[in-house]
Amino acid sequence: MRINRRSMAVLAALVSVLACAPTDEPPPRAAAGRHAGAPGIGDTDFPRDGNGGYDVANYSLTVDYTPASKRLTGVTKIHAKATQDLSSFNLDLTGLDVAKVTVDGDPARFSRKGGELTVTPAAPLVADSPFTTEISYSGTPAPAKDTANLGTYGFIPTADGAFVASEPNGSKTWFPSNDHPADKATFDFTVTVPAGLTVVANGEQTAPPATSGGRTTYRWSERHPMATYLATATIGKFQVREGRSRGGIPTYAAVDPRFKTSLDKVYDLSGEITDYWSTVFGPYPFSSTGGVVDDYSAGYALENQTKPLYGGFDPDEGIIAHELAHQWFGDSLTIKRWKDLWLNEGFATYAEWLWSEHKGKKSADAIFKDFYNRGAQDPVWAYPPGRAKPGDLFNESVYTRGGMTLHALRKAVGDPAFFKLLKTWTAQHRYGNVTTRQFVDLAEKVSGKELDPLFDAWLFQPRRPTLA
Known part of the structure; x- marks a missing residue:
C-alpha cells in the first residue's frame, strides 16, 4: 500500500481490527475427543485474523452487485484441506447475512460471533483430507473504517460501483475467507453487475463479458497463489486498454472517465516498469500486469495482484514503480x-x-x-x-x-x-x-x-x- 503523491504523510497506524458483526449465537463447543479449528491463524499481533485447522487451495467467488441499492448477493465456494481433525472450523466474515452453509454438499450448522463464522460439518473432517465448503450470503457491504489512520478499506461502495482495496484485513467485508496473508490460494471470480459497468478483478478474463436481462457477467481467474487482502473485484465505468508490453507481458489498464488522460500513461508505464523490474528482480511472477484508476478518493494505492489500484488520483512514475515492485515483494513473496x-x-x-x-x-x-x-x-x-x-x-x-x-x-x-x-x-x-x-x-x-x-x-x- 502506498499513499498518493499529493500527501507527504505515509499511512500510519492500524488501531484495531474490523468492527464486529452482531452475534447470532455463541460458537458451538467441540464435543469430547473432537477438535475445533482455532479462530485465529496464530499471528499474535492480530489474533482474530485468519483461522486455524485448514489450508485453502482455491476460492470461487460468485457475486451479484447493484450499485443503486448497494446490495451484494454472493456464494463463495472454498476448496481446502484440513490440517488437523476438525469438528468445526472458522471463517472470517463481517456484516453480511449468511443464509446457508454446506460442507462437501451436506448442510452444515453455523453460528456468528463478532467477525467469526463458525461452521460445524455434519460429520467431522479428518486431518489431511480435502473438503469443500459453500457459503451463501447477502447484504450491504460495510467497509472497514479507521478514520484516524488507514481511512476506509475493504469493499467500498461508490456511485457507479465499488472500489475494492482490502489491505490489511478487509476481504472479510465482501466474502468469507481465511483472511490473513499466511494462507494463500488461487481465485476464480464470477461477478454480475448492471449492463454498462465493468468489473476488473485479479488475473485474466476467462470468457468474454455476457449480457442478459440488463445485467453483465464478468469472469476472471488468478491461477497463482494470492493473499486474500490482494483480491479485488472493482466495479465502475472504465475506459480500458489492453495489449502487451515490449517484453511480451499481457497488459491491462482501466481508468474512470474522469482520469481518461491517464489511460495511455498507466498502460505504457505499467508495461515498461514491469519489463524493467523483470531484469532487476527476476522473471515476472504472474501472467499479466497493469493498473486501475478509480474515481474514489482513497488517498492511497494498493498492489492488488496483477491489478494495482489507484484511488482517485493520477499516479506518477514513482507510485507505479512502487506498486509494481510489490508484485514481487508482497504478492509473489x-x-x-x-x-x-x-x-x-x-x-x-x-x-x-x-x-x-x-x-x-x-x-x-x-x-x-x-x-x-x-x-x-x-x-x-x-x-x-x-x-x-x-x-x-x-x-x-x-x-x-x-x-x-x-x-x-x-x-x-x-x-x-x-x-x-x-x-x-x-x-x-x-x-x-x-x-x-x-x-x-x-x-x-x-x-x-x-x-x-x-x-x-x-x-x-x-x-x-x-x-x-
Missing part, C-alpha cells in the same frame, strides 16, 4: 506475519529509488542521504521498522527506513552481491511466505559476510544508525 511488513514496503520504497536511478534522475544514494540528513531527532528513527507495530502498522519508518536498510546493505556488500541477492530471494520463495530472518540468512549466505549488526542497527534499534 508474501509475509507470514504482519510484523515483517518492511519486507513489502521497504522493498517497494527502495524500488522507487532504483527507478529514479534507472531513469537518470536522483540516485538511490542521493535519496538515501536526503533522508539520513533529516537529523537524528526525526521521528522515523524512534520506530524500528523490523518489528511493525500492530497499532501503527503503516508507519513511515516501515517504508523509508525499510528502504534505507536495503541501501545500507547494498553499500556493505556491493552491487554484484546485492542484486544477486534480490534475484535469489525472489526465486527461492516464489509464491511462498517469508520472514525477516530468512532474508538476513540469505543475505549472509550470498555475500559471505556477517550482517546481523547491520540489520540490527537499521531494523531493530530505536535510533539513527552511524554511517560507516
